Amino acid sequence: MSVRKTILVLAMSLIGSSVILAADDKQKAAAVSEQDGKYVDAEGNPTFKIQDDGTVDWYTFSGYRRYHSDCHVCHGPDGVGSSYAPALANSMKNMDYATFLSIVAEGRKNVGGGKENVMPAFGENKNVYCYLDDIYVYLRARAVGDAPRGRPPKKADKPQAAKDHEKSCMGS
Numbered sequence: 001m002s003v004r005k006t007i008l009v010l011a012m013s014l015i016g017s018s019v020i021l022a023a024d025d026k027q028k029a030a031a032v033s034e035q036d037g038k039y040v041d042a043e044g045n046p047t048f049k050i051q052d053d054g055t056v057d058w059y060t061f062s063g064y065r066r067y068h069s070d071c072h073v074c075h076g077p078d079g080v081g082s083s084y085a086p087a088l089a090n091s092m093k094n095m096d097y098a099t100f101l102s103i104v105a106e107g108r109k110n111v112g113g114g115k116e117n118v119m120p121a122f123g124e125n126k127n128v129y130c131y132l133d134d135i136y137v138y139l140r141a142r143a144v145g146d147a148p149r150g151r152p153p154k155k156a157d158k159p160q161a162a163k164d165h166e167k168s169c170m171g172s
């Protein structure tokens with residue numbers, strides 16, 4: 001199965017298991033457990049962790065970097081949006097993990113008012129799909145976690161699990 005299909009199947013099964021797609025907020029996004037430097041919320045979805053001194057978890061930092069290499073040209077720095085594409089720092093307040101995965105994998109095209117704005121499909125782009133969770137948690141932190149604009153001042157060390165994942169995903 002292609003990675004793109006795998007992501008879609010995962011997204012569909014996640015959608016199927018949730019009855020309503022409720023808005024995201026700080027409480028929902030609260031980290032309840034951590035494994036190898038990766039945090040999850042009460043529903044088991046990836047989330048961010050920002051310490052009192054501003055130190056972010058590795059994945060949030062990595063997502064900041066990936067977002068600013070592959071998404072910001074359209075969605076604006078720090079997810080604030082542009083005249084071409086929506087402000088993801090707002091969109092993510094009303095979007096769950098599965099919806100995010102399927103939009104990024106499949107893309108979207110909004111044709112109307114004589115204007116055609118295209119969200120490209122990233123399901124075949126390793127620089128994005130190997131870091132989907134990273135980008136998700138970064139944007140989630142921007143949307144509901146009060147993460148300030150700009151490069152996070154301090155970050156956790158890169159966990160071995162992140163190195164292993166990167167090697168197998170980018171190498172395959």
Ligand code: HEC
Binds near residue numbers: 122
């Ligand atoms: C070439 C410009 C472009 C790039 C690059 C781009 N997007 Fe988009 N994106 C768009 C446009 C335009 C829309 C709105 C499409 C629509 O409304 O149908 C959009 C919509 C979205 C949405 C849905 C937002 C909402 O409010 O419903 C998400 C999520 C998203 N993009 C994530 C990403 C991520 C993550 C990346 C980087 C991996 C990215 N985009 C890169 C142009 C882009």
